[in-house]
Amino acid sequence: MSVTDVNQPRETISRRPEASKIPPWAWDAWRIVSSVAVTLLGLLALTFFIGRMLPIDPVIAIVGEQADASTYDMVYKQLGLDKPLYVQFLYFMGDMLRGEFGNALFTGNKVSADLMRVFPATIELATIAITIGVFVGIPIGVLAAVYRGSPIDHFARIIGLLGYSVPTFWSGLMGLVLFYAILGWVGGPGRLDVFYIDIVDRVTGLLLVDALIAGEWEVFQNAVSHIVLPASILSFNAIAFISRLTRSFMLAQLSQEYILAARVKGLSKWKVIRKHAFRNIAVQLLTIVALAYAILLEGAVVTETVFAWPGFGRYLVSGLLAGDMNAVLACVLIVGIIFVSINLICDLLYRILDPRTK
Amino acid sequence: MTTAIEPGKGGLRAYLTAEVSNSPTQASLQRLYFGCRRFAENPLAMIGLGILVVLLLVAIFAPLIAPFPMNEQNLGRRLLPPSGAHWFGTDELGRDIFSRVVYGSRITLQITLLVASIAAPIGLLVGTVSGYFGGWTDTVLMRITDIFLSFPGLILALAFVAALGPGIRNAVIAIALTVWPPIARLARAETLTVRSSDYIAAIRAQGAPAWRIVVKHVMPMCLSSVIIRITLNMAGIILTAAALGFLGLGAQPPMPEWGAMLSTGRQYLLGSWFLAAAPGIAILVVSLGFNLFGDGLRDVLDPRDE
Numbered sequence: 313m314s315v316t317d318v319n320q321p322r323e324t325i326s327r328r329p330e331a332s333k334i335p336p337w338a339w340d341a342w343r344i345v346s347s348v349a350v351t352l353l354g355l356l357a358l359t360f361f362i363g364r365m366l367p368i369d370p371v372i373a374i375v376g377e378q379a380d381a382s383t384y385d386m387v388y389k390q391l392g393l394d395k396p397l398y399v400q401f402l403y404f405m406g407d408m409l410r411g412e413f414g415n416a417l418f419t420g421n422k423v424s425a426d427l428m429r430v431f432p433a434t435i436e437l438a439t440i441a442i443t444i445g446v447f448v449g450i451p452i453g454v455l456a457a458v459y460r461g462s463p464i465d466h467f468a469r470i471i472g473l474l475g476y477s478v479p480t481f482w483s484g485l486m487g488l489v490l491f492y493a494i495l496g497w498v499g500g501p502g503r504l505d506v507f508y509i510d511i512v513d514r515v516t517g518l519l520l521v522d523a524l525i526a527g528e529w530e531v532f533q534n535a536v537s538h539i540v541l542p543a544s545i546l547s548f549n550a551i552a553f554i555s556r557l558t559r560s561f562m563l564a565q566l567s568q569e570y571i572l573a574a575r576v577k578g579l580s581k582w583k584v585i586r587k588h589a590f591r592n593i594a595v596q597l598l599t600i601v602a603l604a605y606a607i608l609l610e611g612a613v614v615t616e617t618v619f620a621w622p623g624f625g626r627y628l629v630s631g632l633l634a635g636d637m638n639a640v641l642a643c644v645l646i647v648g649i650i651f652v653s654i655n656l657i658c659d660l661l662y663r664i665l666d667p668r669t670k
Numbered sequence: 671m672t673t674a675i676e677p678g679k680g681g682l683r684a685y686l687t688a689e690v691s692n693s694p695t696q697a698s699l700q701r702l703y704f705g706c707r708r709f710a711e712n713p714l715a716m717i718g719l720g721i722l723v724v725l726l727l728v729a730i731f732a733p734l735i736a737p738f739p740m741n742e743q744n745l746g747r748r749l750l751p752p753s754g755a756h757w758f759g760t761d762e763l764g765r766d767i768f769s770r771v772v773y774g775s776r777i778t779l780q781i782t783l784l785v786a787s788i789a790a791p792i793g794l795l796v797g798t799v800s801g802y803f804g805g806w807t808d809t810v811l812m813r814i815t816d817i818f819l820s821f822p823g824l825i826l827a828l829a830f831v832a833a834l835g836p837g838i839r840n841a842v843i844a845i846a847l848t849v850w851p852p853i854a855r856l857a858r859a860e861t862l863t864v865r866s867s868d869y870i871a872a873i874r875a876q877g878a879p880a881w882r883i884v885v886k887h888v889m890p891m892c893l894s895s896v897i898i899r900i901t902l903n904m905a906g907i908i909l910t911a912a913a914l915g916f917l918g919l920g921a922q923p924p925m926p927e928w929g930a931m932l933s934t935g936r937q938y939l940l941g942s943w944f945l946a947a948a949p950g951i952a953i954l955v956v957s958l959g960f961n962l963f964g965d966g967l968r969d970v971l972d973p974r975d976e
Contacts, residue, residue, distance in 0.1 A: 354817030365833040469714075473965075477958040479909055479929075481916045482950030485936055489943045610822035614913050618936075628825075629917055632832045644829040648821050655820070 348656060355648040359641045360404050413642035418634035423642045426627060432517025433503060434616070434623035438608040440543035445550030445608075446601055452551070453558025457566060458585060468555055475552020480611055484545045484618035491541055499538035501620035508534045542619040546611050550604040557600050561593040595666040599658035606654045609647055708970045715966020721959025729775040736769035740926050749942045758948040761931075762938060767945065770926035771952050777927045778956060781842055781911045786900045788846035790853060794896055797857025798888045802865055802880070812858070818851040824910055831919045838927070841920040845910050849903055856899050860892040898971060902964040905957040912953045928953045 334342075371387050372379075379387075388394060392403050407413070413423035456468035491497045499505060503519055512519070512526045520539070523532035565571065566589055574584045613625035620626070624643065631639030691697040709715055728735060744764035752759045758767035800811040818826065823845075830844035864870065865888070873883055914920030915929025923930055928949035935946030 350813060351817060351820060354813060355820065358817055358821075359829070362829050362833045365830075473714075473958060473961055477905060477909075477954055477961050479912055479916075479932075479950060479953045479957070481913060481929075482932060482946065482953065485932070485939055485946045486943070486950065489939060493940050607822060610824045613824060613828070614916070617917060628828065632828060633918060635832070637832065640829060640832045644821065644825055647825050651822065652820050 344656070344659075348652065351652050352649070355645060355652070356405050356408055357401070359408075359645045359648075360401050362644070363404075363637055363641050408642075408645060414638040416631065416639040417636045418630060418639070423639050426639070427624070427642065427646065429517070430622060430624050430627045433519075433621060434609070434612050434625060436518045436520060437539060437543055437546065437616070437621060437623060438605060438612060440539055441547040441608055442550060442601065442605045444544060444547035445554050445604055448547070449551040449554030450558050450597065453555040454562055454585070454590070456555065456559045457562030458581075460563065465559075468559060472552045472556040475548050475550075478548065479614075480545055480549065481614045481618050483548065484542065484615055487541050487545055488618070498541045499534060501618075503538055503622065504531070504534055505538075542615050542621055545618075546608060546615045549611055550608060553604050553607065554597075554600060558593070558597060561596050562589060565589040565592050595662060598661060598665070602654050602658050602661075606651050609650065705970050709966055712966045712969060714962050715969070718959045718962025718964075718966060721955060722963055725775055725779065725956055725959065728772055729779045732772050732776055736766075736772040738766035738769040740770050740773040741765065741924055742769075749938065749945070751942070752944055759942070759944040761945055762934065767931075767948050770931060771928070771948050774926040774928045774931065774949065774952065775956075777838070777921060777925065778908060778911070778953075781838070781845075782904050782907050784842045785846045785849060785907050785911075786904070788842070789849035790896055790900050792846070793850040793853025794857050794889055794892060796850070797854040797859075798861045798884050798892060800854065801858040801861025802884050802888055808858075811854070815851045815854050818848070819855075821848075823848040823906065824913060827910055827914065828917075828919065831914060836919040836922065838921040838925065841911060841914045844914075845907055848910070849900075849907060852903075853896055853899055857892045857896055860895055861888050864888055864891045894971075898964075898967055901960070901967060904964065905960040908953065908957045908960065 371384055371391065371393070374391075375383050375387050392400050395403075411424050413427075415421065416423045416426050419426055452464075452468045452471060456465040459465055488500070492500050508531050512522045512528050512531050515522050515525055519535045520532060523529075523535055566585075571584055571589060574588055575581070579587075609624070612621075612623060613628060615621065616623045616625035617629050628640065628643040631643065685696065686700055686703040688696070688700070691700055709719075742765060744760070746764065747756075747760055748762055748764040750756055750760040750764075756766050756768065758771060761767055761770070796811055796815065800808045800815075821829075826848045827841075827844040830847055831840055834840035834843060870883060870887060873887055878887075911920055912927075912929030912932070915927045915931075916933045918930075918933060921927030921930045923934060931949040932946050932953075935942075935949065938945050
C-alpha cells in the first residue's frame, strides 16, 4: 500500500552473461518466465504453509467428532496426510494448478464454481471504482502539480491524506446512513432491490452489462443506484493514491528544461502540459492505475462486507468466519496470482510503451 | 559564536546554533535541533504530532478521563443519542460510548506498538543478513520477501488469522507478518551501502565474526530509517487492525476495540448511527495523525521530495 515502493526501480535478478550468444529478448523472456515461476511456487508454498498451520484437524472437520477410528484412518489416508510433507505439497500444487480447490463446506459447492459466480460482482464494482479513481484522481494530481502551493494543491493534499486515513468500513456505513437512509439518493445494500432480482438472465455476470443485453432499462437503473455508493467509497483510496502520484510525476516533468524550451517557443501553458508533460507521464500513470486496481481488490473485502455485495471479498470473509480453509486458501492464492500478474503486465507495458527503457 | 545574550537559555541556543561545532555530541545535537525546527515549521506535521500526543495522554489517563467504567452496563439507558451525560451516546447494552472510545485508545496503541516491535526486528534481521552476506542467502531471503509482498496486506493478514484463529493476539501476529517485508527491503538497501565502507573492512580485518559485524556495526546504521519506515506504516497498521476487528476476526467483544465497536454499531446503524460514528471518527483521527506525523518526518529527514 505504500507509495514509496512504486518509485523504486525494480532490481534485475541476474545479469546477462556478456559473452553469450543468447539474444537479449530471449534472455529477458527467460528471466521473466523463471521469476514468475519462482514467485508462483512461492505463493503456493505460502498458502500450503498457512493451510498446515491450522489448529483444526482437517480429518475431524470432514468426518465429525463421532467418527470411529477406521473412518478416521480412511479419510486420513484419502487426504494424503500419511505421506511425507513434500509429497503432500506436490499433491496440493497439482490440485491448485488444475483449479481443483475442493469443496466449500459453507456453500456446499465447489470452490471453483463459487469463485466463478462471485468474481464478476467484484470486477464490476472494482472497474467502476477505478474509473472514478482515474477521472477524479488524475485531474486533481495534474492541477495540484501545475498550481503548486495554491489552494488546489492543498485541497489535493487533504484528499490524499484523507484517502489514506479513512477506514472504508466506516465511510461506507456513514454513506449508507446519509445517502440511503436519510436522503434516499441511492439504493441500499446488495446489487439490486429484492423485486428486481432474477429478472435478467446471467450472461456475463456483470449485472450492468447483462441488464443492457436483456434490454431491461429499469433493472439497469436500479443496479446503477446500488453500485454508485460502494464504488465511490471504494474509489476514495484509489483517488488518493492516483492523485498523489500523478502530482509527483507531473512535478518531475514540469521542472525539466524541455518544458521551458517548449514555453519559450511560444506554446501555450496547457498545450505544453497536455502534449509534452502529460504524454511523458502516461506510461507511468498506466502502471499506477493497474496497481491501484489490484489494491482495490483488497479494499473490496471490507467494502463488500459493508454493502452486502455478493462478490469475492464477501465470499472470502464468509469462508473465514465459517473456518472453511478450502475457500480461504483458494481466494488468497487467486488474489496473489492477480497481484503478480498485474505487476508483470505493468512491467511489460513499461518495456513496450516507454521507449526510454530500451 | 558564543555570545551569550541571555544567561542559561541563550547559552543553550548559542550552543545549538553555533556555526562550528566543537564536538561530535554538539554536532548531532545541532542536527536534531535543526530537524525539530524544520518539523515545527510544518503546520500539518505539528497537527499530527498533537494528535499523537493527545492519543498517548488519553491512553495513559484513560481511567481519569472516562466518566464511566468501560464495561458498565445499564440496560435502562441503552441506545441513547449523544447528550450532556453521554457525549457520544450509549450502546446496545447501555455502556457509555465515550468511555469505551477512550479505553479503546489503549488497545489501538498497544496493537500498533506490538506490531511495530515484532515486525521491525524481523525486517531488520532479514534485510541486514540478506544484504551483508549476498549471494544465495540474499537470493533466497529476498525471494521470500517478494512472495510476502505479492499479497495485499489485508488479504494476507486475513489468511494468517484464519489459520491462527480470531483474537487480538493472533491479529497482532498476523499483521506483523505482513508488515516486515518492506522493512527488510529497506534494511537490505541500507546494508548494501554500508557493507563496502572502510570501517566495516577495518573490523573485518581485525577478525570480527560476521554475526558480530551484522549485529553491532550494520544494524545500528539501518535502525533510524527502519524506525521512520515503521512510523509511516503505523496508519496502515491501525486501519488493518480495525478492519480485522470490524470483520470479527481481531479483538472480540466486549473489548472496546474501535473496529469491533463499529462492527456492533453496524447492526443498529439505521436507528442509532452514533454507535458506529464515534469509533470510526476515532480511527480516522488517529490514522490521520500518524499519516501527518509520518509525512512531516519524511520531509525533515528526506528532503529529496520537495
